[in-house]
Amino acid sequence: MKTFFKVLVTCVFCTLFALSCSRKKDKFISRNYHAVTAEYNVLFNGYNALEAGKSTLNDSYFDNYWELLPVERMQISEDILLPGQSRNENFTIAEDKAAKAIQKHSMHIDGKEKNPQMDEAYLLLGKARYFDQRFIPALEAFNYILYKYAASDKINQAKIWREKTNMRLDNNELAIKNLKRLLRYADLEGQDLADASSTLAQAYINTQVIDTAITKLGVAAQATKSHDERGRYLFIQGQLYNELGKKDSANMAFDKVVALNRKTPRVYWVVAHLEKINNFDFENGDKLAMSEMLNELEENRENRPYLDKIYHQIAVYHLRNGSESIATRYFNKSLRTNTKDTYLKAKNYEILGDMNFDNSVYAKAGQYYDSTMMNMTDNSKPFRVMKRKRDNLKDVILYEGIAKVDDSIIGLVNMPDADRQAYFSEYVAELKRKDEALKAQEEAAKRNSGLVTVNNQIGGVRTGTPGQAALFYFYNPTTVAYGKNEFVKIWGDRAVEDNWRLSSKGISTGSATVEPVVVAETASDDERFDPEFYISKIPSDEKVIDSISKERNYAYYQLGLIYKEKFKEYELSKDKFQDLLESEPEERLVLPSKYHLYKIYELLGETDEAEIAKKEIISKYPDSRYAHILEHPELVTDADENSPQYIYEKLYEQYENQEFQTVISKCEEYINRFDGETIVAKFELLKASASGRLNGFEAYSEGVNRVAVEYANTDEGKQAKHIVSKVLPRLASKEFAADVEGVSEHYKVVFSFTNESDEAISKFKTTLDEVLKNISNYYVLKSSIDVYNANTLFVVVHGLKTKQLAETFHQILLSKDKSKINVPYFVASSTNYQIIQIHKNLDDYLNLYNK
Structure with missing residues (x-):
């Protein structure tokens, strides 16, 4: 009986509690039940999902410190999503939780909301949509809070988020107006003040009001409770000062970032130092102190993840300081860090390319520009600019390559037999030494079965785990030898130098640069170690040698022109033309080369050489165009009939x-x-x-x-x-088009004249024009004379819009004019007439037409 009574009481109590928790009754239990359930169940899970989504966004976002950072770390995607799709599953969950809280726990009674957690639900809803980049629905959620919950303690946050959303919709002026009103009339403090000020700063940045943006960022940095945000705001403040050219103020902002030390993300600390280096005054600054800072940044173990940026900035510093060799070394060190920053890679390659370009090493510059474009976005503006720059080098790289190869071959052809024998004997001996070393390494590697794993101690410290302690790779001579062997197999024997992977690296000797490795790769084992095998590959046929010489000479001529006309490198151009003339080129290249040399001497101020060249051209080539130009320069104009x-x-x-x-x-x-x-x-x-x-x-x-x-x-x-x-x-198609009824097509009436005099054809056209003029009230027609081939001309009537009209052309003429046009004609559509002219297949068409 007691048990039954307990069950009954429990059921009654649960029923009464459930009825008292109705969303339709404004009761104490109902209000608190729905508020607590919404806050600690649905909204708690929703905010957890929102934070997880924001964390994912931050992890995937990559700040480009080479440009002005945005205040908020959020990557805007241009992808268009279908209804129901989301960019991040966590934001979908957060939105669903907010919607669930509103649907199941909202207590809208007598025009008022009785659940104090509903403003939080709508705020969560708006934030989830905002981070999912659905800005119009997000704006609706924030506006609903302002409309329905004017007394909410979240009202200021809702206003700030609404203006963030307005900015994302490019309504910057509206955002500035509303935020200024908020800051003026609302008593904001703490994080709310920081959020409002930073948002307003971004709006000012968007509208290029930089000085005001700097002020607001300072307020935000001081008010925020987050050291991460403080470091970011101060760094952006420094960037903005740099944009205004106020380097001292910028350095003060960067010093504040540095002063935060480990309180802010390390990357802000590092890039603040780098910006200070970039602002260094080379005229009045302390170079010794700057060098010490550079060394400290490079050697600090905490900076290892950012060595790519550090090496780059050190390289830029040395380049500005005039130390090109040190700069080149550090640019290459930055590239060897395997950085994921493609902009930095492109910058490194571009600067190295520019350095080689300025030093007139155009082939190498072109290779660096190729690498630059590989790290740029296709068809972007920087990519197109770089491509144009690279295309300008295409010819010089081509002809430099041709000249280099042909010079190598000619050098070997002209080399005495004894020198050839000595050169290739030394090359074969070196091959044998390498092969023996490789065999020894392979045998050692086989004996040790690749990587050796033994218990060992290095420097008194035991490595690895018990029973399986692995030696560090470079402490094991066997594995090092094996690695060297594999490297040589793949890359060949390469010198220790920058850009060692470039295929243009060769073996130099005397005046010839040769690459016997290429020949050796296709040879048998016996041939590889026989000097006579390589000697036999040197061309001996006079025609072949002459062809190579002509190709080399033409390459020299083109290089001389390119250096002179395109790059204004007159010394380089002079060298190429002089080398060309010394190599006894074919006659067609001699006179132009001498004339270009004369012009180069003038440009370089070498008046004596210019006068000698001028006299030689006039005396040896008196009837040439160049002699005429030199003798009468006053007669040479842009409209010179001889140009x-x-x-x-x-x-x-x-x-x-x-x-x-x-x-x-x-x-x-x-x-x-x-x-x-x-x-x-x-x-x-x-x-x-x-x-x-x-x-x-x-x-x-x-x-x-x-x-x-x-x-x-x-x-x-x-x-x-x-x-x-x-x-x-x-x-290419010779097929004639069939005439189709209803298809719009113009037709031509064609009069054919074979072996007729130009005078007779011209007279007929004049008569035809008079006849066509007489029917101009009815038809707008005109005529032309078209060449068909060397013997045949066409007189063509244009403007006939139907085939029937064209075929009855003679009937539309006036009676008095019909006798004047007594030459046979044929009709062709514009398409078929074009085919006749392209393929000269009139007979085929006439056979088809007559059928």
Whole structure:
């Protein structure tokens, strides 16, 4: 009986408690039950999920200290999400928890909210949406708090978060206005003051009001309770001072970051030091104290994760101080840290490239620029700028490579037999020594079965775990030997120097630079150790040697032009032209080289050499264009009739006038006359176009392909390559288009004249124009003379909009004019007319047309 009574009482009590916890009744138990349940259950879990999501964001966010940092560490993604998708699962959970708290624990009675935790729920809802980058829904949540919970203790936080959201929506002016009102009328303190001030500072940064942003960041740094935030705000303050050019004030801000020491993240401490180094005054600063700071930063063990940035800044310091060799070493040390900062990698490579460019080492500069682009975002503005810079070096790298290889071969060809024998004997002996060393290392490695694991003590300290203590790799001579063996197998024998991985490293001897390793890799074991094998590979055929010499000479000529015209490196250009003239080049390169040397002597102020060169050109080549220029410089203008550019422009006018045969023959003449000059590629491409217009697709294809191959590194060669890959495939089809009813197409009436005089054709066109004028009230037609081939011309009527109208062309003429146009004609659509002109297949079309 007692048990039954207890159960009954318990059930009654639970029923009464459940009924008293209704969300519809404003009772003490109901209010406190829903408030406590919401706060310590749903909202507690929601805020935990929010913090987990923020932690994930912070871990994945990468600050770019080379630019102005944002106040809030949050990466904005441009990805578009579908409905129901989320960027972070934790934010979805937080939002669901906030929604659950509102749905199950809201007590909205008589127009008022009785649960004091609902403002927290809406704040959580807004924050979850904000960090999930759904800013419009987040703004709705924050506005709802301001609308419904004006007396809430979270009202100031809601206002601050609303303005954060407004800024993300680019409503910076509105955010500034609202935050200024909040700071003026609300008694903010502590973290609320820090959040409002930092948010306002970001809004001012966005609107480029830098001085005010600095002031607000100072307020935020002083008010915040977080040392992490304080270090960030002070660092940004220093960056802003730098933007204003106030380096002393910037250094004071960075000193405050340094003073925080371990209270703030180490990265802020390090980059604050680096910014101070960057602001160093080389004229008035204490270089000894700066050197000590650099050494301390480099040697401090706590700074190891940031050595990439430290090495870079040390390199920049030494570069500004005029110590290029030390700077180069530190830039390479920064790269060898395997940093994940792609911007830093690109910066290191770019500076190294610029250093080599300034020192006229263009091939090496090009390699560094290649590495720079690999660490840039494709098609970004910096990438495009760097690509243009790299493309300017393409020709010089190409011709330097050709000259280097050909010089090597010619050097071996000209080397006496005894010297060849001695050189390759020494090379073979070195190969044998390396092979013996490798075999010894391999045998040692096999005996020790790779990495040896034994119990050992190094420096009195036992390493490893009991029973399996491993030696440190470099303390074991066997494993070191094995590693060296593997390295040589993969990379070959490389000198200890920067950029050792570059394939351009060779073996130098005398005047020839050769790479017998390439030959050795394809040889058998017997051949590898036979000097005669390498000697037999040296070309002996006079035609081959002559071809190599011509290729080398042309490379020298092109390098001389490039250094002179593109890079203004007159000393380098002079060396190339002088080397060319000393190598007995073919006659076509001699005169242009001497003329360019004359101009270089003038530019360098070497008047005596310039006068000697001038007299030699005038005396030896009196009928040349160059002699004419030197004798009568006052007559040489941009419109000089003998200048290649003027000749090309006149010839192009003839091309537009359809004088194709004349253009072809003249192009051949000028190609021979200006051989060796850059404008030859223009004449070649013009000749290909004229040949195509006169002789058809095959001739055009052949000419364009030749330009694409022979002048690949010129603008015309690149244009020809584009034509070959993109245009020719579209023009290749010879199939005529069928006439389809209802399809919009213009038609042409074509009168064909074969072996007729130009005068007769011109007279017929004049008559045709008069006839067409007489029907101009009904039809808008015009005529033209088009070249078909060397023997045939077309007189074409344009403007006929239907096939039927074109085929009855004679009938639309006035009666008095019909007798004037008594020449047979055929009709073709614009598409088919184009095919006829491209492929010169008129007979095929007429056979089809007559059917």
